[in-house]
Amino acid sequence: MKALFKHKLDSWALITLVLLLLYLIFMVYPVGNLLIQSVIDKTTQAFSLNSFIKFFSKPYYLSTLFNSFKVSLIATLLSLLVGTPLAYFFTAYQIKGAKVLRILIIIASMSAPFIGAYSWILLLGRNGVLTQLIYSISGIMPPDIYGFTGILLVFTLQLFPLIFLYASGALKNVDHSLMEASENMGCTGIKRFVKIVLPLITPSLLAGALLVFMRALADFGTPMLIGEGYRTFPVLIFNEFLSEVGGDDSFAAAIAVIAILITTAVFLVQKIIARKKSFTMNALHPITPKKLNGIKKIFVYLFSYGVVGLAIMPQCYVIYTSFINTKGMVFQSGYSFDSYISAFETLxxxxxxxxxxxxxxxxxxxxxxxxxxxxxxxxxxxxxxxxxxxxxxxxxxxxxxxxxxxxxxxxxxxxxxxxxxxxxxxxxxxxxxxxxxxxxxxxxxxxxxxxxxxxxxxxxxxxxxxxxxxxxxxxxxxxxxxxxxxxxxxxxxxxxxxxxxxxxxxxxxxxxxxxxxxxxxxxxxxxxxxxxxxxxxxxxxxxxxxxxxxxxxxxxx
Incomplete structure (x- = not known):
């Protein structure tokens, strides 16, 4: 015991033991139990890898895994493409209403992902308000929100704020003298952003990208609501677990173990890359926001307000529809508090x-x-x-x-x-x-x-x-x-x-x-x-x- 603890056995050593015991019971044991189930044949109770062989031998399961990687990776890239320049605009330029926009961005990021999916069903579903509006004006029925495109849209608008928050924090540590030096050498605009700013905030972007990827890969509600034929890994795990209760528990456990191994591998790869790119920064003179003029002002305002407006629009529309008289899936004319009364009475x-x-x-x-x-x-x-x-x-x-x-x-x-x-x-x-x-x-x-x-x-x-x-x-x-x-x-x-x-x-x-x-x-x-x-x-x-x-x-x- 004394060899285990560097300090003498006191109250803190006792606390350490209690915390370790809690983790062993409520985390290590459940995960270990899952691992054991995945390699035990339920019929013979013997060691078996049949569940893993079943998973990797059938295209159905492999394609589901590929689907999850595909949508999560593209959503991460799109979140980086949206969140990084948005954070730079908020840091480098004076934007009217920036404080309100920041609050809206945070609200968009903290709301439940499946609510965004449900909101877009109301907007761009087969009977969505925007779908019907576009059809009535043009006579052309636009593509609906279901499937890969819909999942990608919801993930991007839900998760780019996380990149924004990470990038904003990193930009606070960039010294303004670096920006001035690059400007004196003729490096301005997009060139300065790519060659100076991006390399400086890369460690934070990698951390943000990991969080976005993990959340997209693990999200259950969004693909369950609007995925339809586009199967993702969390939905597969959920469906297989429910269908296997009382049956082949080993296969359900094997899928869960594969999910843990995949996320662990992604986490370790990100850590290795981040360690190679890591360095310390301390801004004695933080970046001073500049006034905008001309075409640049129009572009920055359109991008900033457009992205934030698009991200917050689903929540706003859900709030609006909560006051409309509704019968099942049909929104009727008139407004009332009936939906809230039903919610409070029955739920x-x-x-x-x-x-x-x-x-x-x-x-x-x-x-x-x-x-x-x-x-x-x-x-x-x-x-x-x-x-x-x-x-x-x-x-x-x-x-x-x-x-x-x-x-x-x-x-x-x-x-x-x-x-x-x-x-x-x-x-x-x-x-x-x-x-x-x-x-x-x-x-x-x-x-x-x-x-x-x-x-x-x-x-x-x-x-x-x-x-x-x-x-x-x-x-x-x-x-x-x-x-x-x-x-x-x-x-x-x-x-x-x-x-x-x-x-x-x-x-x-x-x-x-x-x-x-x-x-x-x-x-x-x-x-x-x-x-x-x-x-x-x-x-x-x-x-x-x-x-x-x-x-x-x-x-x-």
Whole structure:
């Protein structure tokens, strides 16, 4: 035990052991159990790779994997092409209404992806308002939103804000003297952007691109709603798991393991590339926004307002339709609050659960995140380093896989009975949210703690304060900005979580995201629009609270 810990066995060593135990039970065991299931023949209980052979031998499954890579990769490239220049325009030029546009961009990025898909169905579906408008004017029926094109559109408009946020943060560290030097040497405009700016912000763009790719690859709701014949990996995992319950569990587990291996490989490749491109920057003189004139002004304004308007349009239209009289999938004439009345009367628990379950999860996340961050930065050793690595694994595990792993682990096996038989309870949803969203708060907490001199804590200890008192009275208050930043990101992504919630929730524990998805599938568009609006309002309120608490306008990832 003493060899394991560099420091003497004290309260922090005990906390390390408890945290490691929690990760072993609620993450390592479920994933390990999934791995074992994938290589065990259910009939003979012998070791077998038949499930993996079945996957790789059939074109149906391989084409689905290719589809996911194709749409995720192109969506990542398009997000880079849209988000990077947009961030540069906001940094380099004076744009009227920039503060409002930034808020709208953040709202667009934080809303549930499947809501964007549902919104575009209303706009460009076969009976969508824009589809019918174009047909009535031109007599030509435009292509509908379903399939590859629709998924790509939704992903790009949903995910480019993440690139925008990463690029904006990186551009703050670019010194204005570099821009002036390049201008003096005749390097201006697009040439300066490509040769000077892009290389300087490449590490941040790589980090943003990884997040975009992972989110697109793991997204379940969007392709499920508008994919139709275009199959993607998360939908395949979901369908195979449901169809295989009581049947060949080994094949469902094998698909989930393949998903983990793929996302891990992508994560490691990105890390290797980012390490080669990494360097430090410190802007003594940040970029000063310039006034725009002439054609450049027209282009920048059209691009900025056009992109943001297109990104926020689906949410705005859903809010509008939530007040229209609706019968099933048909929007009738007149306006009322009937959809909201139906939502609150029949789905009241969903609204409560959306606040209660993420609320409980957030308290646990904050408590665990500050402890793991402190252990990783201040008490680094073999055990805490291993704990830090474990905490980042959920970052690369798709939501559907996490849901299947938890459901399989706590519905059967050594934890299938007794106190930890939590498969049909609210507890399993809390566990899933904590495990999956904890990395956001840990990373932001680690970042801020790394900037705090350890001498401040040493001074408190020398004055007689205990280690725990120093931690809670001195360290945590200084970490507040990083904790709040990570917590709001965890919170917003939790209230819109669908991929794990749809697998783990029951009627009593379903959340707004699950309820909204269910109403869309059932064709109750009015109630779905009302629920989507409520979810959007919760997101906006959360962001406003973040800005109030952080006393700033920027959201870091």
């Amino acid at each position: 009241g628990n969903s609204i409560q659960n959306t606040i209660l379950i993420p609320g409980i999860s957030l308290v646990i996340i904050i408590l665990m995140a500050v402890m793991i961050a402190y252990l990783s930065v201040r008490r680094r050793n073999a055990a805490t380093s291993f704990l830090d690595i474990l905490s980042m694994i959920p970052y690369i595990v798709p939501g559907t896989v996490a849901g299947i792993a938890l459901l399989s682990a706590f519905n059967s096996g050594i934890f299938g009975s007794g106190v930890l038989a939590i498969s049909a309870t609210m507890s399993i949803m809390v566990v899933a949210l904590v495990i999956r969203r904890l990395p956001y708060t840990i990373r932001s907490s680690v970042a801020i703690l790394s900037q705090i001199p350890i001498s401040i804590e040493e001074a408190a200890l020398s004055l007689g304060a205990s280690k725990m008192k120093t931690f809670f009275r001195i360290t945590i208050p200084m970490m507040a900005s990083g904790i709040i930043s990570g917590a709001i990101l965890s919170w917003v992504t939790m209230i819109s979580e669908l991929s794990t919630a749809i697998l783990l929730s029951t009627y009593k524990t379903q959340t707004l995201s699950v309820a909204t998805y269910t109403e869309v599938i059932r064709g109750n568009y009015g109630v779905a629009a009302a629920l989507s609006t409520i979810l959007t309002v919760l997101t906006v309120i959360s962001l406003l609270i973040f800005m109030k608490l952080s006393k700033g306008e920027d959201l870091s990832i």
